[in-house]
Amino acid sequence: MKGVKFLDDRIANPAYGVLLLTGVLMVFLAGYSLTTLWIDVALVLFVLLIVVAVAFYTPSLRDQIKLVESGDTTSAEFHRLEPARSNRRSGPGVIVLVILAMMVFKPTL
DSSP states (O other): OHHHHHHIIIIIHHHHHHHHHHHHHHHHHTTOOTTSHHHHHHHHHHHHHHHHIIIIIHHHHHHHHHHHHTTOOSSHHHHHTOHHHHHHHHOHHHHHHHHHHHHHHOOOO
């Protein structure tokens, strides 16, 4: 669990920042405007994913680590905090797929 937290804090989270920076750079290099609808939708969804991660996943992982350190891995509280269960509830994968669709299909309204 601590290894997952380390990877999340030191590798994945900084990579999300790099992803945002390189994405914005590609927008400018390709000649698009940041006010283009599909770019705006994708950016709003990206921010939504960050909010979900900060508000739900990071505290859940922190609480789960505390339970593991105290030896409590069979309680209902521990299983409630399982990432797989929270993934099914919040559906961040759907948000990622919508972002991907925005980037690939570049829909206009």
